[in-house]
Amino acid sequence: MPRSLDSLLEDVRSCTHCARHLPMGPRPIVRATSSVKLMIVGQAPGRRVHETGIPWNDPSGDRLRAWMQLDRDQFYDERRIAIIPAGFCYPGTGSAGDLPPRPECAPKWHPQVVPMLPKLQIALLVGRYAQAYYLGRARRATLTETVRAWRDYLPHFLPMPHPSPRNRMWLTRNPWFVEDVLPFLRFVVNRTVLE
Numbered sequence: 718m719p720r721s722l723d724s725l726l727e728d729v730r731s732c733t734h735c736a737r738h739l740p741m742g743p744r745p746i747v748r749a750t751s752s753v754k755l756m757i758v759g760q761a762p763g764r765r766v767h768e769t770g771i772p773w774n775d776p777s778g779d780r781l782r783a784w785m786q787l788d789r790d791q792f793y794d795e796r797r798i799a800i801i802p803a804g805f806c807y808p809g810t811g812s813a814g815d816l817p818p819r820p821e822c823a824p825k826w827h828p829q830v831v832p833m834l835p836k837l838q839i840a841l842l843v844g845r846y847a848q849a850y851y852l853g854r855a856r857r858a859t860l861t862e863t864v865r866a867w868r869d870y871l872p873h874f875l876p877m878p879h880p881s882p883r884n885r886m887w888l889t890r891n892p893w894f895v896e897d898v899l900p901f902l903r904f905v906v907n908r909t910v911l912e
Contacts, residue, residue, distance in 0.1 A: 744767050747800065757843060761802050
């Protein structure tokens with residue numbers, strides 16, 4: 718009998734594959750239903766997300782919702798948006814912020830989860846780890862170059878910078894993102910989430 722998405726997500730949420738590397742223990746964060754048309758692939762949950770179990774429940778999430786022009790109810794409607802990070806668990810903190818997502822996570826789970834989203838039209842690739850996994854050799858040398866080449870990855874992917882408040886300088890240096898990419902992002906959101 719074919720496996721259901723609900724059964725697969727139960728397995729993801731109970732995963733302990735890299736528990737020994739996680740300072741706060743495993744707490745996989747993932748949201749999806751088979752009806753979604755848009756998927757957000759971020760990096761990995763931060764400490765606050767780990768503690769609350771709610772993805773993008775932090776200042777980065779506030780900015781991402783503003784970019785998408787969605788309120789919290791719209792953003793967290795699992796029937797409309799899948800939230801599937803490159804790493805499902807909080808990886809801990811290093812000297813320059815949160816550590817990278819665990820490298821085992823995306824290859825273990827994404828190939829199982831994504832095919833179970835039959836209506837998926839586009840994935841927002843938020844940050845370099847999501848872009849590295851999904852774009853592979855097609856990504857450019859830097860995140861800035863990859864995001865600047867966003868049209869090259871359509872219709873399946875839209876690469877974006879991370880919306881962290883720490884990236885204010887990046888946004889200041891790259892006004893084309895707000896002028897060119899955000900209007901297209903909002904068009905995509907209207908077409909896939911709000912229609």
